[in-house]
């Protein structure tokens with residue numbers, strides 16, 4: 629994997645009077661898990677669309693290594709967007725086309741605990757299971773960056789926790805660069821190597837904080853809560869962004 633540099637000098641929508649993003653510089657280290665935390669409407673969707681190459685109407689540049697290009701992305705949305713007329717396995721096979729390897733799909737299904745459900749159609753999946761399929765689908769294409777836009781926001785707390793743990797397990801087995809958007813600071817601390825706090829109107833990076841909690845302790849809610857309290861105390865600037 630390659631380091632990615634995102635420099636957005638200005639992104640202003642044609643009908644808007646002020647920029648949505650200004651002077652935003654983000655460096656994504658190879659295989660790093662980054663959580664973007666910011667208030668509603670701060671421009672996260674705009675940013676992800678620019679990184680994905682869906683919006684080219686901005687002043688700035690994206691560098692993948694030394695190349696001016698867009699990274700190959702896997703996109704995981706709030707809605708898993710599975711095709712209802714295809715089984716779990718067929719939904720995964722679809723993104724791989726002719727490059728598919730049955731062994732890779734089997735391994736991904738196993739890590740995400742979906743082996744038994746591979747012939748099931750999406751309507752019979754729980755919300756947590758369908759999120760797990762969408763995660764497999766995104767990892768399966770081996771992207772240079774995985775963009776995750778509040779993927780667990782509609783899950784209840786125990787299910788979100790289980791899916792987060794499986795996501796991290798998969799990411800540890802198959803390291804990828806991840807950019808995960810969330811409003812939930814506890815979720816961000818449980819997942820991230822590095823937190824980037826974003827302000828609104830225009831979006832700018834306000835603080836960047838490395839999460840010092842060992843991966844083996846990320847399931848410990850006391851450790852997460854204690855670091856959250858410490859963050860809020862030592863970085864008053866982030867309180868207004870939550």
Ligand SMILES: Nc1ncnc2c1ncn2[C@@H]1O[C@H](COP(=O)(O)OP(=O)(O)OP(=O)(O)O)[C@@H](O)[C@H]1O
Pocket residue numbers: 641642643644648667668669670671672673674675
């Ligand atoms: N097509 C558009 N035309 C004009 N302004 C837009 C357009 N899309 C977004 N904006 C503005 O750009 C800013 C960022 O919007 P964006 O949807 O990227 O934020 P967001 O952080 O993803 O929001 P949310 O957290 O609600 O999903 C907002 O002020 C929004 O009103």
